[in-house]
Amino acid sequence: MFEWVIILFLGSGLLYGLQSRRLQRRNISSPMMMVLTGALIALPLGIWHEPPLAPFADRIHFATGFSEMTLAIILFLDAAVLDYRKERPAIRLANRLLLVGLPLTIGVTWAFIIGLHPSIGVLPSLILALIVSPTDAALGRPVMENKLVPDPVRQGINIESGLNDGLVLPVFTAAVLLEADLVGESSNGWFIEAVLEISIGAGVGLLAGYVIGQIVNHAVTTNTIIDRFERLLGVLAALFIFFLCEKLGGNGFVAAFAGGLALNISSEKVRETIESFGEAESELLTMLTFFIFGLVVIPAVYQLWTWEMLIFSVVSLAILRPLCVWLCMIGSPYSLAEKLYIGWFGPRGIASIIYLLIMITMIDPDGYEPLIAAAVMIVTISVIVHGLSAAPLSNMLVGHLAKKGTRP
Secondary structure: OOOHHHHHHHHHHHHHHHOHHHHHHOOOHHHHHHHHHHHHHHHHHHHHHHOOHHOOOHHHHHHHHHHHHHHHHHHHHHHHHHOOOOOHHHHHHHHHHHHHHHEEEEEEEHHHHHHHHHHOOOHHHHHHHHHHHOOOOHHHHHHHHHOOOOOOHHHHHHHHHHHHHHHHHHHHHHHHHHHHOOOOOOOHHHHHHHHHHHHHHHHHHHHHHHHHHHHHHHHHOOOOOOOHHHHHHHHHHHHHHHHHHHHOOOOOOOHHHHHHHHHHHOOOHHHHHHHHHHHHHHHOOOOOOHHHHHHHHHHHHHHOOOHHHHHHHHHHHHHHHHHHHHHOOOOOOOOOHHHHHHHOOOOHHHHHHHHHHHHHHHHHOOOHHHHHHHHHHHHHHHHHHHHHHHHHHHHHHHHHHHHOOOOO
């Protein structure tokens, strides 16, 4: 049966790829396609009829394995390909979003969860806020591909989504370790464990990333590397750093992110090659993660969904994130339309899914049903509404700016 599931996933990915231009014109994104395919395949397998959380019992480690590699590659590449020299206006926008907007969004979301559902608990509410705060540009791909959208806005959203999951990760790790310690599922003190994991991760990542970058620069200078291996560098380096750090007792995700920041490849050609090939590789793993999300995760929790969770999802996506973005952009040169556009395109996707899976492997999910179900609902809604709205709203913004005479 497992083989047939893989065959159906590959077939659906091939079908989407062959019709991708036509499907994207109809606002159907690859995450939407993969989630729907996974959910449909789960029907004849009987997964939808299992008790809540039961699908996690013997499938969670399979799901988490691929997802962890996906996040490691994404974290590494997002940090590695950022060019601070070429994207200064976008960097300034991203700095506002990351340094002010992101903490504000986490804090406001945390407070809203506690007010809406106090029984979840203060620390689990913070974990949920951390899970649903990172954004995912893959769900709004037309935003990145519409060259008529002002470049600082487009690239600023892209940089934010590329770096916010890496910035949230240490706090998320510490919060989950503290919760595991409080419920007796951690053998060591949570603080020491968190400090060790994060410190080893950052140290291994920075050192390995710097060394790999220097080796690559030397190989390019001496012309000892052939073109096709340039394409593999990003993926190989990301997974090497991730697994090395995990073996040494550190947090592999922190290491992957730090490694990307420290890579510093001087050749523009190699950087572009790593980015283009890495995007293709991570796209495949991202599709697999969304497929697993539809196949296993949604059927595991849909029976637990409540009206309170729907309220939380809608408010988080449509009010809290846009409000925090508007607040952090006070005094910026962007118009109200651009601020609303940036605020809306904070889709929750791959990082939220993987953080949730990581939490489930670290803490027994029994007793955390509302947290898990709420996180799954907001991602499910985001996959649909952000996928459907990306192209139309991008065109609306371009038309509005053209009428105002402010389009670059």
